[in-house]
Each structure stands twice: as C-alpha cells, then as structure tokens.
Amino acid sequence: MSKAQPVFALIDCNSFYASCERVFRPDLGRVPIVVLSNNDGCVIARSYDAKPYVKMGEPYFQIKHKLKKHGIVPFSSNYALYGDMSERVMTLIESMVPAVEVYSIDEAFADLTGIDGRDALGRKIRSHVLRCTGIPVGVGIAHTKTLAKLANHTAKRLQVQTGGVVDICDPFKRDWVLRNTDVSEVWGVGRKMKLHLDAMGIKTAMDLAQADPWTLRNKFSVVIEKTARELGGTPCLELDEPDPPKQEICCSRMFGKRLTELAPIKEAVATYMMRASEKLRAQKSLCKKIRVSIRTGMFNPEEAKYANGVLIDMPYPTDDVRLLTKAAVDALDRVFRPGFKYSKAEVLLMSLCQQGEYTDDLFATSQSADATKLMAVLDQINGRWGRGTLRSASVPEDPDWGMRRELMSHSYTTRLDQLWRVYS
Structure with missing residues (x-):
C-alpha cells in the first residue's frame, strides 16, 4: 500500500x-x-x-x-x-x-x-x-x-x-x-532575489516552478532550489518538531526617555530580569552566567556615546529571579558612568542547561528546593492573575522610564483591572 x-x-x-x-x-x-x-x-x-x-x-x-x-x-x-x-x-x-x-x-x-x-x-x-x-x-x-x-x-x-x-x-x-501570482509573493523570495529572477525571465510563481532546480541551486542556493521543487509539488519541507530550549535568553528595551541616574536604570534591569527569568523557567532551564549591558543613543550627533557590559558567573545554576536580579543590579555599579544619557539596557541569560542535566559539585551550593517551589508558586499566580501580579520589590508597577506607548489599548485578556465592561 x-x-x-x-x-x-x-x-x-x-x-x-x-x-x-x-x-x-x-x-x-x-x-x-x-x-x-x-x-x-x-x-x-x-x-x-x-x-x-x-x-x-x-x-x-x-x-x-x-x-x-x-x-x-x-x-x-x-x-x-x-x-x-x-x-x-x-x-x-x-x-x-x-x-x-x-x-x-x-x-x-x-x-x-x-x-x-x-x-x-x-x-x-x-x-x-x-x-x-x-x-x-x-x-x-x-x-x-x-x-x-x-x-x-x-x-x-x-x-x-x-x-x-x-x-x-x-x-x-x-x-x-x-x-x-507574481514571483515576489512566493515564500522566501525577497526584493533582491526578485531582481535576480526577473533577469532570468522568471516573473511568476509558475515560471519559478518550471525553472531547472539545479541551475537555481548553482546560481543562488539550495533554499531557492527547494522553493522551486515545492512549487512543482515535490515536498522538501516537513512539519517541524517543537523548537529545542534556547541556549540564550535576551530581554532588552529602549527607555521611554533618556536616563542619567543609576537608580531608574537599576529598576529597568530588574524589570527585564523578571521577564527573562519567566522565559527561563517556562523552558525548564537554569542559568549559569548573565550579561548586563547599558548604552546611550548612538545616532544623535549631539549626545556623547557610551556602551558597556559585564559578565557575571552565578554561584550555581539557577532560575531564582531574586538571585538573578541581585547579581544583575549589583553589576550595574561596575559599568555605569555619570554624565551620559542612557537609552537602553539589556539582560542576557547565558550558559543555560536543563534541570538535571548538569553535574553537581559534591561540596558546592545548589539551588534549594524551597527556592524552586517559590518560583513555581510565583509563576502559577502570575499565570492565573496576570503577569506582574507578583514581582520583585525592585520592579515598579508604572515606571516613568517605561516605553512610550501613549496610544495603547487595554490589556483586555491579561489584566483584571482592564477587563471589557458591558453595561445593560
């Protein structure tokens, strides 16, 4: 059969x-x-x-x-x-x-x-x-x-x-x-590729489907070859399996305004670490190393330029937002320089490993079972009642440095105080 x-x-x-x-x-x-x-x-x-x-x-x-x-x-x-x-x-x-x-x-x-x-x-x-x-x-x-x-x-x-x-x-x-269908509408054919295909007389999706796949492979790439074969009815791409856990997790944002003091930058880094640690626990990973960086705007010729970052080794693999936040916030003292107008901060979780996939040092400290349970409760509460319901004390609810979003609609489905109201 x-x-x-x-x-x-x-x-x-x-x-x-x-x-x-x-x-x-x-x-x-x-x-x-x-x-x-x-x-x-x-x-x-x-x-x-x-x-x-x-x-x-x-x-x-x-x-x-x-x-x-x-x-x-x-x-x-x-x-x-x-x-x-x-x-x-x-x-x-x-x-x-x-x-x-x-x-x-x-x-x-x-x-x-x-x-x-x-x-x-x-x-x-x-x-x-x-x-x-x-x-x-x-x-x-x-x-x-x-x-x-x-x-x-x-x-x-x-x-x-x-x-x-x-x-x-x-x-x-x-x-x-x-x-x-114009060839530009084909999945994976960008503006530059369209120009090359136009020069070969390939104007429509049918032209690409009928083109010689080996010529396309030699002239461009195996990606375009597969595209042509797929248009001709030959499957080259399967349904992908779920993505494996990420090896790095990054959270970075532009501030809503330039910051010149260290205190609000620490609040921002604590906020970004809160989000990054949520992603870390969602994929059941632990973090061994973090990088924290800050920078000024890079395009205004009238502003002085500065960018710096620092790597921090964690005492043990962890997903505890309290430990991660303290390490990141304390590290800012080493890179912050007064006199600059800062526009962005970034938190990068590195050297990630899955729980149970690393070898414990017999004499080294490891994350306690109580800390693991606490993080699970934190995620359960925020999952049920909305992100930020429980958060680190250093994370403000409505910071003045937050992203400028003056035209934002309500979070109708994720915040109890912004539920849709229907009046009879």
Missing part, C-alpha cells in the same frame, strides 16, 4: 495586530488601523484598508497628518494582548487537527494528510476561530508547505470569491494560482 501524499494547511490570521485591536473595539470594524513599534516609533502593522495610504516602517511623527486625513486610527503596540490572543488561536487550531507547527505569532502549519473533506475542515477552522476569538483567518491547503503558503495568499487576495479558504491540491487549481 502506497504512502499517502502529504497535505499541509497554513492558517494565517488576517492583519493580526489590527484584528486584535478590533476584537474589543467593534466600532473600529470598518476603520483603517495601524500599529506602532516601541516608543511609538514607526508603523509595524496595518489593517488591509490602511495599506493603500501607509507604508511599513514609516515614522509616526512624519505621518500624523496623513493618518488624520484618511481617518486611520493609530495604536501603540500591545504585546501582552497580541501574545494572549495568539495563544488562544493556536490552542483552537491544535484541537482540530492531528499535528501543528506554530510558525509565528499569527500563523501555523497543520498536517491534513489522509483527511477527507479538507475544504470543509478549513472552513470549520476559520469559523470556529472567528467565533471563539473574533480573529479572522485565511486557510491555504496544498501538497507542500510553500504551495500552502501561496494558497493562503490567494485566499486572502480573493477573499470574497473564496470565502477565505483555498485548496490547491488539484493540479488544475494549483497551476491557475501559480500562473496568476
């Missing part, structure tokens, strides 16, 4: 950041939206109806007048909301298919091999996610991951005709999509 041909689905949230903002603001259902980067710097996301007027990366201060002219509503980035909504969407998808690879915050590949009624399943996924979260998604189905990505693009581009679901396992439908 021959092995069933693989079938992949790509489920991708439509204009995810903007859709998250609309879930709790139904009055913005037909209003164009843009989302801004840290410190309200530039545009990092746009709703579909905002794209004709705003380019990605445009600085906010330069386009305020244009946003007002076209009735476009700007939002500061609300990563707590986006992360929580993403987790809800992915959990729903995982409950409906045999296997899932979460590819990014707003898209996931699913394995539909051997499943009948794929189009109906795609529509069921789409309606279930929309009903339970308010987030619209597109579903692309094909025999390879690259074709599934292309099918998903077509589902969004022709949403009225397709209903947001496109299955191109049928060769006739696949070829129609390939002929009617």
